Amino acid sequence: MKTYKKIGIIVSKEINSLRNWELILIMNLVNSNNCEVTIIDIRNVLEDNKSKKKTFFKNSIVFFIYGIQEKIEKILFGKSNNNKLLEQLKDRLDIILCLKNVELNGKLNLNEESYKKIKEANLEIIIDLQGLEFNSKDYDCTEQGFLQIFFSNNNKADYPYALKEIAKKEEYCIISLMQYNSEYPNGIIIDTAYHNWFWGFYRTQLELQQKGIALIQKNLTELNKKNRKYEVNLIEDNNDYQLTNVTLLKYLFNFYKNILKYKMHNTFPLGRLDCWTLNIGEGEFIQADLSKITSIDMPKDVFWADPFLYKYNNKHFVFFENLPYKNMVGKISVGEIKKMKNGNFSLENVNDIFTKDYHLSYPCIFNEDNEIFMIPETGGNKRLEIYKCVQFPDKWELFSTAFEGEKIADATYFKDKNNQKWLFLNKGVDLYIYQIDSLKLEKIDSHRQNPVSMDCRKSRNAGPIFQQNDSYVRPNQVNTFGIYGRALRLSKIINLDLNNYEEEELTVVEPDFRKNVIGIHHLHQLENMFVFDSCYKKY
Incomplete structure (x- = not known):
């Protein structure tokens, strides 16, 4: 079964600081016998993630409470240990490609030097884990363009996914994999996955990330199929993406109600x-x-x-x-x-x-x-x-x-x-x-x-x-x-x-x-x- 031989992965942090699911994805690709991984490092030019993340919260109070709740849930549901993955990965990367002097005004605009570096690497596709907006002029620097994954029903990167779905008791969480190339310059959903939520958003996020890894790996093979047909299905630019006071309060009420229910049952069954x-x-x-x-x-x-x-x-x-x-x-x-x-x-x-x-x-x-x-x-x-x-x-x-x-x-x-x-x-x-x-x-x-x-x-x-x-x-x-x-x-x-x-x-x-x-x-x-x-x- 043919899969991609040369894959680029855009990161905005040092390898040591990558999230667990990002490390697992890179490690899985590096360990595959027919895949060569190139890390495209743009951390020197990417805007600060923390300030970017604040835009998804209605106000600073919601942002502050969310941060505290996230820390509590990490304690309750465990935080991933990346040390073993990092040790395995450091000696396995084939190329470290660093892009410098990249113009970044909401979009990834490659300058001539950066474009040339990627073109010379002969990459078949680039996986972007940062949720960047691409410039259509850069799509032809790879054979198949760019892939992005979103863990919600909108195309906002770093969105606090899972929490709103849980608070509103929606049917499921959606994972969408999008491809951008010269044929689909605005991007097209090439595959989706559906996941049942747990009543804690942090644990649900970890589960969604693991499913996202499988979705990406599956489609790296599928994209090679000639004449593959797509339904034209775009993620809407949803303006209702901010986390509000009401939604957060609903979530917190249900979360601590579940904690209390199981504590009471264990004490007084x-x-x-x-x-x-x-x-x-x-x-x-x-x-x-x-x-x-x-x-x-x-x-x-x-x-x-x-x-x-x-x-x-x-x-x-x-x-x-x-x-x-x-x-x-x-x-x-x-x-x-x-x-x-x-x-x-x-x-x-x-x-x-x-x-x-x-x-x-x-x-x-x-x-x-x-x-x-x-x-x-x-x-x-x-x-x-x-x-x-x-x-x-x-x-x-x-x-x-x-x-x-x-x-x-x-x-x-x-x-x-x-x-x-x-x-x-x-x-x-x-x-x-x-x-x-x-x-x-x-x-x-x-x-x-x-x-x-x-x-x-x-x-x-x-x-x-x-x-x-x-x-x-x-x-x-x-x-x-x-x-x-x-x-x-x-x-x-x-x-x-x-x-x-x-x-x-x-x-x-x-x-x-x-x-x-x-x-x-x-x-x-x-x-x-x-x-x-x-x-x-x-x-």
């Missing part, structure tokens, strides 16, 4: 907050009346989620995540389904089958060549693990591993009608697809569009892919409005090969079928039986 439970029904899930299905009884101080069905000797079993509130480290348990006289279902003989010192969930169980396998989520161990059943249902042995050093979530095995084998998995909440030779994972081919989806409304897996009539249906989570697992989307797979992936929405199941339910994020349909989970605000 009255029920289980955000508690997931299991629900079992007969027939087709899509046609079922979910309000008539009763949640399974479970012990106190735990929640049960991510259920998978398995039929063995004409008996139905449910494998699921069993999470004790005491240590918040999930384990995998199994129970046998029993139908009661009133028509409801219960789980009997519940036993733990996997208990580790790291979190376990999403026990994707399936049959392959008359053998039983399971892929539990083992992101806490930073690799993907496949287990083979030795004695059903509670004895398993490690069969194979892959993706060493990566936090893999919700891995789902799928064999299509042509017997091609696939892994659908999540890194963060983004969807990645891989074709594999077998469950031994000796050959793994990455999908050409990875990550194939960076949309919080549909990327995260929500159970095994199942067949409905002549189609395959992929359950996926709808993570929006600051709620993890808020709703369940069912999508029909239209096209799947190593070059393309396409799906279309069939339906979205909202958490409105029972009082106090705020989420539904997993489904397994097996023949004439289904199981799903639901989240109660308090249980």
Whole structure:
């Protein structure tokens, strides 16, 4: 797969002072075997970032309070340590290109000497991490122009993104990647990503930055494709970008309300907050009346989620995540389904089958060549693990591993009608697809569009892919409005090969079928039986 060989990155600070996500992006590009990175250093001429940032606040009081809140959230949610990245990076940079005497009046106007330096470097594209305004006369100094990334729905650099979306309880945060060249001198959005916010803006910003890295790297490959078509989609020059007193007060009220809620609950627990439970029904899930299905009884101080069905000797079993509130480290348990006289279902003989010192969930169980396998989520161990059943249902042995050093979530095995084998998995909440030779994972081919989806409304897996009539249906989570697992989307797979992936929405199941339910994020349909989970605000 061809990617850019010579990439320029505009920075306005010394390498030691770059933000963590900027260092990670540079390091990822430097470490790629077919990429040469050039740092374009303009820190001597760029206007002071602090004074520039003040323009995004309605007044100095808002700016001052924002600064204090930012420091508080850095303490609560952690500050990145760049020392290790800096050590790795210093000896790897191929060229340090320093632009001097650059005219800067709101735009990056290259003088003759600077233009010549960039032209001679034969850069294919320049990534600007500073949000500069470009002069169209300079676009032809590279083959493909300039790239910029914005973490909001306007094109204001250094905008205090995420805070306004959280305060107004918007559906999601938007990340936009823009390209500027002679064909699109005013810039065009070439790709977008959608991210669910957390109730703290600093943590949300860190998550958005990580997603931004993946968005840039993905499109460095996509931009090389000839005749790539774009929808003409520009970011509006939004005048409503300043952070006001009212918006900041709304944010602070909600932030400290959440802090108080969890502190009070930990001190005086009255029920289980955000508690997931299991629900079992007969027939087709899509046609079922979910309000008539009763949640399974479970012990106190735990929640049960991510259920998978398995039929063995004409008996139905449910494998699921069993999470004790005491240590918040999930384990995998199994129970046998029993139908009661009133028509409801219960789980009997519940036993733990996997208990580790790291979190376990999403026990994707399936049959392959008359053998039983399971892929539990083992992101806490930073690799993907496949287990083979030795004695059903509670004895398993490690069969194979892959993706060493990566936090893999919700891995789902799928064999299509042509017997091609696939892994659908999540890194963060983004969807990645891989074709594999077998469950031994000796050959793994990455999908050409990875990550194939960076949309919080549909990327995260929500159970095994199942067949409905002549189609395959992929359950996926709808993570929006600051709620993890808020709703369940069912999508029909239209096209799947190593070059393309396409799906279309069939339906979205909202958490409105029972009082106090705020989420539904997993489904397994097996023949004439289904199981799903639901989240109660308090249980």
